[in-house]
Amino acid sequence: MLENKNQEKTDLESLxxxxxxxxxxxxxxxxxxxxxxxxxxxxxxxxxxDNKTIISTDLLIEGVHFDLxxxxxxxxxxxxxxxxxxxxxxxxxKATQITVSLAVSNRFPLEALEELYAGIAMAAKIYNxxxxxxxxxxxxxxxxxxxxxxxxxxxxxxVYRSGAKENDLLxxxxxxxxxxxxxxxxxxxxxxxxxxxxxxxxxxxxxxIVERQLKPEARRDVFDLFQKLEVHPTSMIDISDGLSxxxxxxxxxxxxxxxxxxxxxxxxxxxxxxxxxxxxxxxLVALSGGEDYELLFTLDQKxxxxxxxxxxxxxVGHMTAENEGAHLVSRNNSKIPLTAQGWNSFAKT
Amino acid sequence: MLENKNQEKTDLESLxxxxxxxxxxxxxxxxxxxxxxxxxxxxxxxxxxDNKTIISTDLLIEGVHFDLxxxxxxxxxxxxxxxxxxxxxxxxxKATQITVSLAVSNRFPLEALEELYAGIAMAAKIYNxxxxxxxxxxxxxxxxxxxxxxxxxxxxxxVYRSGAKENDLLxxxxxxxxxxxxxxxxxxxxxxxxxxxxxxxxxxxxxxIVERQLKPEARRDVFDLFQKLEVHPTSMIDISDGLSxxxxxxxxxxxxxxxxxxxxxxxxxxxxxxxxxxxxxxxLVALSGGEDYELLFTLDQKxxxxxxxxxxxxxVGHMTAENEGAHLVSRNNSKIPLTAQGWNSFAKT
Numbered sequence: 139m140l141e142n143k144n145q146e147k148t149d150l151e152s153l154x155x156x157x158x159x160x161x162x163x164x165x166x167x168x169x170x171x172x173x174x175x176x177x178x179x180x181x182x183x184x185x186x187x188d189n190k191t192i193i194s195t196d197l198l199i200e201g202v203h204f205d206l207x208x209x210x211x212x213x214x215x216x217x218x219x220x221x222x223x224x225x226x227x228x229x230x231x232k233a234t235q236i237t238v239s240l241a242v243s244n245r246f247p248l249e250a251l252e253e254l255y256a257g258i259a260m261a262a263k264i265y266n267x268x269x270x271x272x273x274x275x276x277x278x279x280x281x282x283x284x285x286x287x288x289x290x291x292x293x294x295x296x297v298y299r300s301g302a303k304e305n306d307l308l309x310x311x312x313x314x315x316x317x318x319x320x321x322x323x324x325x326x327x328x329x330x331x332x333x334x335x336x337x338x339x340x341x342x343x344x345x346x347i348v349e350r351q352l353k354p355e356a357r358r359d360v361f362d363l364f365q366k367l368e369v370h371p372t373s374m375i376d377i378s379d380g381l382s383x384x385x386x387x388x389x390x391x392x393x394x395x396x397x398x399x400x401x402x403x404x405x406x407x408x409x410x411x412x413x414x415x416x417x418x419x420x421x422l423v424a425l426s427g428g429e430d431y432e433l434l435f436t437l438d439q440k441x442x443x444x445x446x447x448x449x450x451x452x453x454v455g456h457m458t459a460e461n462e463g464a465h466l467v468s469r470n471n472s473k474i475p476l477t478a479q480g481w482n483s484f485a486k487t
Numbered sequence: 488m489l490e491n492k493n494q495e496k497t498d499l500e501s502l503x504x505x506x507x508x509x510x511x512x513x514x515x516x517x518x519x520x521x522x523x524x525x526x527x528x529x530x531x532x533x534x535x536x537d538n539k540t541i542i543s544t545d546l547l548i549e550g551v552h553f554d555l556x557x558x559x560x561x562x563x564x565x566x567x568x569x570x571x572x573x574x575x576x577x578x579x580x581k582a583t584q585i586t587v588s589l590a591v592s593n594r595f596p597l598e599a600l601e602e603l604y605a606g607i608a609m610a611a612k613i614y615n616x617x618x619x620x621x622x623x624x625x626x627x628x629x630x631x632x633x634x635x636x637x638x639x640x641x642x643x644x645x646v647y648r649s650g651a652k653e654n655d656l657l658x659x660x661x662x663x664x665x666x667x668x669x670x671x672x673x674x675x676x677x678x679x680x681x682x683x684x685x686x687x688x689x690x691x692x693x694x695x696i697v698e699r700q701l702k703p704e705a706r707r708d709v710f711d712l713f714q715k716l717e718v719h720p721t722s723m724i725d726i727s728d729g730l731s732x733x734x735x736x737x738x739x740x741x742x743x744x745x746x747x748x749x750x751x752x753x754x755x756x757x758x759x760x761x762x763x764x765x766x767x768x769x770x771l772v773a774l775s776g777g778e779d780y781e782l783l784f785t786l787d788q789k790x791x792x793x794x795x796x797x798x799x800x801x802x803v804g805h806m807t808a809e810n811e812g813a814h815l816v817s818r819n820n821s822k823i824p825l826t827a828q829g830w831n832s833f834a835k836t
Contacts, residue, residue, distance in 0.1 A: 180577035181542055181578050181636075182542045187537075190534050193530055193542075193584070193637060195620055195622055195633070196588070197588040202624060202626065203624070229530050237542060239544050239633055241551070275548060275552070278628065282631055286542070287530075299527070391527065
């Protein structure tokens with residue numbers, strides 16, 4: 139996990155809870171005008187003036203959401219922030235603050251938490267969000283990360299899941315399936331490593347999809363893109379569980395149906411070749427893979443000229459009447475009902 | 488944990504993540520004007536208009552912060568909310584919303600989570616806060632609860648840890664040490680039960696302190712009391728770790744010292760008798776016991792007439808120059824330096 143396995147490690151116990159918080163958070167500065175009081179009191183104080191306050195929270199559990207055997211702690215810290223910011227951007231809002239709570243077992247030395255916080259700090263700096271609070275405690279087993287992201291938006295800019303209308307276009311940012319295929323590569327290499335620890339994996343051909351898994355980026359740029367293009371989505375959600383599950387969320391909340399066209403789903407060539415290598419259907423990966431943190435939104439057809447040809451945006455379908463249901467229109471033109479095959483963390487595998 | 492151990496249990500897996508969230512949150516309604524959008528989107532949307540937004544977060548871990556062998560799940564849900572609201576009240580703010588994230592292992596049936604949410608719902612109703620978001624996932628071992636509390640306050644009303652001045656009075660609400668002694672009673676009864684499961688404990692003589700441990704109340708009333716008495720504390724903190732640790736936080740943040748008078752520390756008669764029974768020093772319990780969720784604040788001496796004789800408030804000392812340090816003035820008039828003996832969750836016990 140750490141670069142130098144021989145360096146001397148510092149026990150968390152020697153710092154105590156308050157010392158640990160002070161130590162880990164000293165690198166964070168306040169950059170947002172809306173942050174009145176950050177870390178160091180019972181609560182943070184924020185001032186959004188005429189803007190609305192946007193709040194989202196996520197809990198990441200070792201062994202369920204991440205595997206430290208191939209996820210470097212710095213990447214994990216970065217990704218944990220991305221997962222949360224993605225929810226704020228999915229409201230078409232600006233992310234402004236985060237709180238980070240950690241539970242760690244004694245098997246983690248201070249240096250491991252420093253790595254984790256280095257990733258959190260990097261994400262906070264790049265995405266311009268202030269760390270304003272949190273909690274640090276012990277766990278009896280693994281690492282637990284709980285992040286709350288806070289943002290702000292003008293009332294007129296906020297995009298809910300519930301505004302999609304019949305005939306609206308269904309649009310996705312970026313490409314899909316990369317994070318899932320990156321995970322397949324990492325899990326295969328882990329299995330190889332367990333058999334022969336001297337085997338050095340060559341991840342170079344998979345660098346795009348491995349990075350999609352280990353260091354995803356939330357689509358902050360899409361907020362600016364919408365402003366620039368002067369488009370206003372009618373509904374939006376981030377793609378954390380897979381395209382299929384997210385489409386069903388939009389349909390349910392907006393009381394509409396949907397036709398998704400298989401041949402329109404944007405896939406990176408690396409994803410397609412990895413799918414061939416692993417013998418997995420690439421459409422299934424895009425539909426159910428998850429963790430891509432792209433945005434899925436609907437748009438009035440009248441706005442199509444504004445997004446036409448934009449390399450960041452792909453029209454993948456259109457919304458229909460609710461009673462028509464949500465379907466995948468396959469390459470051979472058959473209609474297959476979409477099902478929420480999103481990852482079920484309660485499945486007893 | 489559940490009233491009827493023989494009733495049929497429902498697997499979490501059969502509901503899936505989204506079904507579970509829907510099921511558990513259907514009992515919650517939106518009561519706060521500031522809640523524009525609660526559960527059911529990527530993030531919640533809140534509107535605090537001219538008021539400041541207050542945010543606090545806490546993480547509670549099974550085996551570290553609670554023991555389900557004597558903590559009923561409904562009480563746990565209630566207490567988890569209290570722990571967080573207490574931080575908002577400690578800013579002299581009004582609590583308005585919460586988010587609740589849970590990680591549970593498969594050993595919990597749906598009915599157990601319903602109990603937990605019944606406690607959360609009761610707390611939300613009594614304290615008038617809206618549940619506006621969260622996350623529900625699996626854990627490989629125990630139960631993990633992460634709550635973020637959100638509140639609002641007028642700028643002029645907010646009380647930080649940093650405003651205490653030399654000669655200010657140090658004031659505590661309610662009485663101290665009850666939660667810790669309640670825990671001692673519960674742990675003793677657990678040990679007795681483990682030896683002889685037929686032994687029915689008589690907790691009646693300890694009902695006050697057991698309730699302080701299992702069902703603490705956050706001091707929402709103090710905000711109203713301050714308004715009524717027209718007092719404005721110069722600094723404030725909630726007593727979660729113990730009086731000693733909290734005083735040191737105020738001193739450090741306000742750059743002052745403190746004299747705390749042992750004979751002024753408010754103790755309930757039940758705490759005193761339990762301390763005698765267990766052979767524990769009651770002052771030590773108040774200083775280091777924690778979990779009382781009372782408020783500790785400082786007040787300009789000129790305001791003393793306004794609080795004099797108020798049964799909710801006890802003057803326990805006064806602030807001094809920073810270089811005088813923070814001391815307990817004992818009953819025999821010796822000065823003992825205060826140390827942060829707050830519970831260290833990283834201690835390898």
